[in-house]
Amino acid sequence: MTKQEFKRLSKRDFTDAEYEAIETVYTFHPAISETEGKQQIAYE
Numbered sequence: 001m002t003k004q005e006f007k008r009l010s011k012r013d014f015t016d017a018e019y020e021a022i023e024t025v026y027t028f029h030p031a032i033s034e035t036e037g038k039q040q041i042a043y044e
Helices: 004-009 016-028 036-044
Strands: none
Touching: 004 016, 004 036, 016 036
């Protein structure tokens, strides 16, 4: 997921450092679905 895509989905402000952490969770956390992961991470 790109930074722009996350910003569009979440409608929140975040720093580059926060996005880096978000991307790590999105990529590696076992609870994030492969099919619904973008919506999950944007909602959290």
